[in-house]
Amino acid sequence: MADDAPKQDAPQTPVPPKMQVLGQFIRDMSFENILAQKGVSGEVQPDINVEVALDAKKRPTDNQYEVMSKYTVSSKNKAGGEQLFLLELEYSGIFQIENVPEEQLHPFLMIECPRMLFPFVRRIVSDVTRDGGFPPLNLDTVDFLALYRHELERRASAEKEGQPVS
Template sequence: MTDTSAPGNPTPGQQPANPPSLRVLGQYVKDLSFENPGHAPVQTQPNIDLGIDVGATPHADGNGLFEVSLKLSAKATAGDTVLFISELDYAGLFQLQSVPENQVEPMLLIECPRLLFPFARRIIAEITREGGFPPLLIDPVDFVALYQAQYRRAAERQNGNGGAN
């Protein structure tokens, strides 16, 4: 005979707790562009300006569905010459279940982009290679630090606006 009241076994009438979960339902390229305005032999290491933006919006279907967008932009210059400009908007459809409300935003803006990043990184590397340049291999991104910086900027804007009244 099994003791059903032991830890881990719910007592009759008690529902087992649903642990928080994150499911990736799909990933896709929303927008991709590569411009090569100044293709010329480069004798020195080009300067690369990299931009990263993360956004999340609830999906129209609801049910804990969110679209998370990871936007990567890269501009390579050598002196005054723009070698290439690449922009990628890579997104994923995620489903969150049983996630506490205070953890939804960090999950969407840290964990989801962390899952998308390797795929977006590969696309940027391939498109720069296909454009005639060495593949641009973007260093890993600390999405926790990015989220914290975004959170601080929002708090500073709110405090600055609050003091102007």
């Protein structure tokens, strides 16, 4: 037997996942300064609410995916409940992802990719709220892992009850 033949028992070195951000962009954005339009009397104490929705889809090119995140940021006056502003932002990133096992791809797309985009979203929200006449809003860090787990639980619960999963 030749010594230069590959050994079957030798463990293969795992190939680390590879992710590259190919591009990122604002897909859609809307900012309404309702305070300036309607006015609010008395003291203004903002109550901020942030909602995050995520989606991902395969692109025609091998190993490329588009990850979309939608942020809805609303502010109401604590005193009277009047709407102060509403910001809707859809932000997307194009990713080249390699060496991620198929069963781990969905969590990777819905957790790691939005995490990479989040600092840019935070900056946009801060700039838009400042330019819209309010103090700059610095979003708290989003826990994308908890968001992912919550969505899995919601879908499992909806399936159990026989409701369509959207």
